[in-house]
Amino acid sequence: MDKKLVKAFNDQIKNELYSAYIYLSMAAYFEAENLSGFGQWMKTQAKEETGHAMKLFAHLIDRGARVELQAIPQPETKFSSAVEVFEKTLAHEKKVTAMINALYELTGKENDYPASILLQWFITEQVEEENTADSILQNLKKIKPDSSAMLMYDQVMGKRE
């Protein structure tokens, strides 16, 4: 695997783990707010992000390339509402989409077909990630924070596998 691409994969492993860290921080916020369903949803999201990092990790290993883990920045810890959290989730996922697209472009430039094929999975996943965050955000905008509807939505959110 080309050196530039190995570096870009290692960067993206860090970015996915940073995503996991952001969602874990959001989970902690929801738990502190007694919204344990939202907390559960975010913990599951954090696990998914770790899974994304591990797909890239496994690909480097399978290709005989070296995984070099990097420092993960501290995530934001203070949030003021569920709407704010999901606005930030959607904005973050859009950034990740741009990163994945750039990585895909690089695999094309390097004619690295196996890496391109792997990245196609991520491109499809990002459509789902943005769509899910946006749907939840739109629902939350219709719900008053201290309402029984919010408690019901919290229960729905907690059902995520």
Ligand code: FEO
């Ligand atoms: Fe790994 Fe939410 O993108």
